Amino acid sequence: MALFLSTFENKVDSKGRVSVPSQFRGMMCGKDFSGVVIYESSNHKCIEGCTMERMQKLSEVIDDLDPSSREKDAFAAIILGGAAQLPFDSDGRVILPKSLMGFAGIKDKAVFIGKGQTFEIWEPEMFNKYLEEARKQIKDNPFSIKKLS
Numbered sequence: 001m002a003l004f005l006s007t008f009e010n011k012v013d014s015k016g017r018v019s020v021p022s023q024f025r026g027m028m029c030g031k032d033f034s035g036v037v038i039y040e041s042s043n044h045k046c047i048e049g050c051t052m053e054r055m056q057k058l059s060e061v062i063d064d065l066d067p068s069s070r071e072k073d074a075f076a077a078i079i080l081g082g083a084a085q086l087p088f089d090s091d092g093r094v095i096l097p098k099s100l101m102g103f104a105g106i107k108d109k110a111v112f113i114g115k116g117q118t119f120e121i122w123e124p125e126m127f128n129k130y131l132e133e134a135r136k137q138i139k140d141n142p143f144s145i146k147k148l149s
Contacts, residue, residue: 002027002028002050002051002053002054002117003027003114003116003117004023004024004027004114004115004116004117004118004119005023005114005116006021006023006113006114007111007112007113007114008021008023008111008112009109009110009111009112009124010109010110010112011108011109012096012101012106012107012108012109012110015095016095016096016097016098016101017089017093017094017095017096018093018094018096018110018121019091019092019093020036020088020092020093020094020112021112022092024036024049024112024114024119025088025092027051028051028052028088032052033052033085033087034087034088035085035086035087035088035094036049036050036051036085036086036088036094037049037050037051037052037054037055037083037084037085037086038083038084038086038096038100038121039078039079039080039082039083039084039100040078040079040082040100040103041120042075042078042079044120044122044130045103045104045105045123045126046104046120046121046122046123046126046127046130047096047100047103047104047106047120047121047122048118048119048120048121049118049119049120049121050117050118050119052085054117054118055083058079058080059080062075062076062079062080082100084097084100096110096121104121104122104123104126105123105126106121106122106123107123109123109124110122110123110124111123111124111127113127
């Protein structure tokens with residue numbers, strides 16, 4: 001199982017090419033597809049990314065929703081319909097679609113943040129604002145994580 005950790009900032013060139021952190025790339029080289037799957041985040045103004053295997057699991061979860069529900073239709077349209085499969089080039093880069101770059105406000109730099117089984121790609125300034133809010137939320141509403149055994 002892929003586990004995306006840490007935070008990286010990389011340049012985005014004029015063609016939308018960005019180097020995926022090598023720690024992430026190593027987890028996304030599958031037998032059928034070596035690359036990343038990305039889509040609009042439903043929680044933030046950023047891009048979410050994952051492995052093809054994780055996308056298959058998301059598809060199964062969406063398929064299990066009530067077939068006539070608006071929720072199923074919305075998730076399928078945003079996540080599955082809006083997903084892009086981006087193969088790695090020989091330098092470990094992908095080309096971010098202009099539509100997703102526009103959604104996330106990404107121009108010349110991108111921040112990759114590991115979130116376990118998924119990761120996010122942010123515009124750096126927007127990410128810093130989000131991080132400040134996240135730190136404040138944790139400080140104002142402390143929680144505990146159960147001890148793993």
